[in-house]
Amino acid sequence: MTVRVLVADDQEIVRTGLAMILNAHPDIRVIGEAANGHQAVELARRLRPDVCLLDIRMPGVDGIQATRELAGPGVTDPIAVVVITTFDLDEHVYAALRAGARGFLLKEAGSELLGQAVRAAAAGDALIAPAVTARLLRAFARAGQGGVLRQPPDGLTEREEEVLMAVAAGRTNSEIAADLYIGLSTVKSHVASLMAKLKARNRVEIAMWAYETGRR
Structure with a gap:
């Protein structure tokens, strides 16, 4: 089965690079690209991809808000979201996962890990960048929220x-x-x-x- 992906990033060169990496996997196909969160939400609701790959920092509606609108609590028919960012900041990871994201990756992740995260999200699993997993979960435990x-x-x-x-x-x-x-x-x-x-x-x-x- 082919996993259909929507990519959203405010930098065209990054969108193009991510699309090329994902399309190189025989079982993954990028079906749409968006330059901001607002476009991502509109395209996702229209195209119904299996997974949305969203950057956090985008103008207007950012990746966190877009995630909340597509996969957050109360969304009747949620779409799987994987958040990808340059910034390894706990508050970003925390906010993304609370918003409903099924995965969190850094942009330095290689092609294989990116493919794994997309497949995991499509299958209902969650994949978080190994570098932040343990630290993140301990932060959740300390926060005691949600x-x-x-x-x-x-x-x-x-x-x-x-x-x-x-x-x-x-x-x-x-x-x-x-x-x-x-x-x-x-x-x-x-x-x-x-x-x-x-x-x-x-x-x-x-x-x-x-x-x-x-x-x-």
Whole structure:
């Protein structure tokens, strides 16, 4: 299956470069480009890409607001968003993920990691630049903010605890399946169960819950 992507960045040369990198992957196709967040939201709602790749710093409507409008709480039919930026700042990562982003990458990320992030977002997973993952989740835990359930829920099974820890460690569904010697469909079922029990919107919030409750 081809993953259809919309790219938004206020610099044309960056948009062109990202499009070239993504289109070089046989299973990814860029279907639209936007120069700011307002254009990105309009194009995304019209084209319905599988994933939007948004820069944070754009004139007018920035990437955070665009993410909130496309994937935030209350959006009836959200579109997967991956945020990409030059700036490795905790407040940017925090704001992007709170707005509903399924991934966060630095522009220095290579072609392979960029492709992985887009595929993960399209599949409902989340991929955050390895350089910021642990620091980010600890920051979430210290902040203690947001809508993620803080008290341990009833009925978390031993296997769900194992999947919870793996998600918090940044493992993908395929990696979890290999680590735990279970099927991919079983992993997806456990992740869905965790999201329901923890009232989490995505894998990032599952990981946040693990840190906030001292699991990590």
